[in-house]
Amino acid sequence: MKKIALMGSTGSVGTQTLDVVRKYPDKLHVFALSAHKNIDLLYEQVQEFEPEVIGVADEMNAEILQKKIGRKVLTGSHMLQEIAVMDGYDTFISATVGLTIIRATIDAIRAGKDIALANKETLVSAGEIIMREVKEHHARIMPIDSEHSALFQCLNGEQKKDIASLIVTCSGGALRDKTKEELQYVTIADALGHKTWNMGQKITIDSATLMNKGFEVIEAMWLYDVDPKNIRVVIHPESLIHSMIEYSDGSIMAQISEPDMRLPIQYALSYPERWERAVKSHNFDRAYTFSEPDLDRFPCLGYAFTAMEKGGTLPAAMNAANDHMVGEFLAGNCTYVDISRVIKMVMDTHDVILAPTLDDIEQVIDDTTRIAQKFLYDSKKA
DSSP: OEEEEEESTTSHHHHHHHHHHHHOTTTEEEEEEEESSOHHHHHHHHHHHOOSEEEESSHHHHHHHHHHHTSOOBOSTTHHHHHHTOSSOSEEEEOSOSHHHHHHHHHHHHTTOEEEEOOSHHHHHHHHHHHHHHHHHTOOEEEOSHHHHHHHHHHTTOOGGGEEEEEEEEOOOTTTTOOHHHHTTOOHHHHTOOSSOOOOHHHHHHHHHTHHHHHHHHHHHHHHTOOGGGEEEEEOTTOOEEEEEEETTSOEEEEEOOSOTHHHHHHHHHTTSOOSOSSOOOOOOSOOOOBOOOTTTOHHHHHHHHHHHHOTTHHHHHHHHHHHHHHHHHTTSSOHHHHHHHHHHHHHHOOOOSSOOHHHHHHHHHHHHHHHHHHHHHHHHO
């Protein structure tokens, strides 16, 4: 019986993780659940899974839930870290956002927990720090992401020295067929209309800008210790091949399955075993098409490669600018093309700190959020 602490249980990855738990009640036990403020759904999850520990980031909502269930609900700025170091569970599942989950993940690593990682910010903003902790404490990180799960599976039994390139596939997002002119007039509904994956709003917008793919190539660099120049992205609209690895002899290994996040979630929790079918059988009576990404129409992917190559605090600044601008776009305060425009302005003016501490990264994220807002405000006045 594997015991899990699921941070972000009410989000897209969190709810799908609980689908896997429902399927394997004899293999998985929910030790802890946490959410930000969706206490209605969290209440239902608590009633069903009866976790030993419950956390709510928002203190007012934590108090409401505590009265409703008649038992203690953890809250406050250190809630995730408090759960991370508890005895009584094996696997810390990072499926929420923000700097607190980065600190909590580090604490979980130091406490000897396995890490199932869905949160992209952890490796994008603090990959150097996280991987140093992983090596020092001999921790295991299992990716909860279709592309990184695919790469992990394609690497099984192979030697790192034989890797020629990691090939990360990309659906192209909801706007892949839009011209550069048409992108000027994209609505929120347009950008949220992903054709193959069912994700939360933030990730769906990141997919539409290809920033999500940029995050994934940075994560791949850290997870698999590969030089940035040996990581490629290809557009694969069918989302059936989830990533590939080209080896030195010219062989290319691919992981193929139906697009369903429950498969990489289940594999992250079952590894090194493979439990029975997570998704429906694959139908091969379909075309597989590929093309190169267009960095002129979707520059955010190029920005991610720049951030990855320069390193230091630049990926954190890029991530923070993106977070802020996606929020502004979803609130109707800017256009789709403003997202990439302001990110570039932030990156062009950022003073990179090499070998940063976590405090440095926190400061950069705070500063960058204010800078991005100023750039957006000033451009509207111009």
